[in-house]
Amino acid sequence: MNNENDDQYLVQECLNGKGKSFEIIVNRYYKTVFRLADKFVHDFDDAEEITQSVFVKAYENLRNYNSKYKFFSWLYRITVNESINYKRKRNKTIVIDANMPSLEPDAGSSYEKNELSSKIKDALMELDMIYRAPLVLKHFMGYSYKELSYLLDVPEKTVKSRLYTGRQLLKDILLRNRVL
């Protein structure tokens, strides 16, 4: 299928000097890459920086892309690596603004929803990246064990073990924080 819907065609076009093709790829995937990075690092600015860096790395290494795999899987694999490396490089202190205005009473249910989401995200952040990554990829992207094995560059058996342990650890954190 030689058209713009086919990522591999766009990659080839890009390698042939048609820069516009990569713009289509960026347009197609930047939101998903951002959301994935956001789930990994739970920080808006960091997630945007990671997203930017993912596409720069992908573009620079386009010749190394193996067409045996889906292009977006390769992109998500870079996202995983960038998120892991980013967090290693930057142990950021999160400052919570105590003077932040409270929400209006009629926004109660939305507030509760946001608070619950925030608690789940905080719990995820407590997990080591080796457990967080498979959980995020499984629950947000719906990947199979085999696909996770490629994305995380570990055998399927390890994927399963990390997924199960991660889920158990997350459950314990949620119980401890009275979220469950």
Add this chain to the structure above:
Amino acid sequence: MIDKKYLELINKDIDKIISADEKKALLKFLGENPDAGNLYNELTKTGQMLNHLPDREPSPDLQSRILMSIDHNRYSPKNNPLAVFGDFISALKTKWAFSFSFGLAAGIVLLAVILSVTSLVRTSIEKDIYGTIGITSAEVLRSFSSDSPDNFFKIDLLKVRASDDDNHFAFNVDITPPEEYILELNYNPENVIFENLSSVKFEKINLESTSGKIRIFPSATSRFSVMIALKNTGEEIGINLLKGEKSVLDRKVSLK
């Protein structure tokens, strides 16, 4: 302690890859073991909570920032003479292609002659913009430089043709040693937008609605570019290059 086999079945159930027989066996086990039942409920709920976490949307300008940080000329055929040569040779494999190639070669020779004649009358120099993309051409409008033993810097102001509009400019900066300098640009925030600042450390200070200052600390890199998009042409930008506390260049330039 729950049997490893049933723990695996619980996880397979959460991941929705459990078979009908396995599900039946799991439900039977859970019915007979209340502790396992509790664990099953907690893990299932954990999985559901993860499934329903809301997504956030990125900033509206993220896509353009990504595109600005990519070197679009990386795979340009002009940067890959071998590929061009290879294409040429393979094109010669057919008679028709030979005629076409001959015509093309003649065209290239003609174009080269035209370009060389044009370059004689042009006073501006075409330049690359460090680390940016989609630039079709850029010409130097002004240059400021010093190569004295105390200061070594070169700042080129370029008119850039980046897209359809005509209001893009760039400062190409080359400073050694970069960590000793701060580049201050004074501008009108209402009309001036800075585009590819991701490669440098900077701070923005908006003094008033019509007067802003951006301070760039080029500590990590001695060569960088600052892209500027104007809402209207004819803006004036103040350049102040500081070495420590001392100003080594203080100019105003008009962007036309």
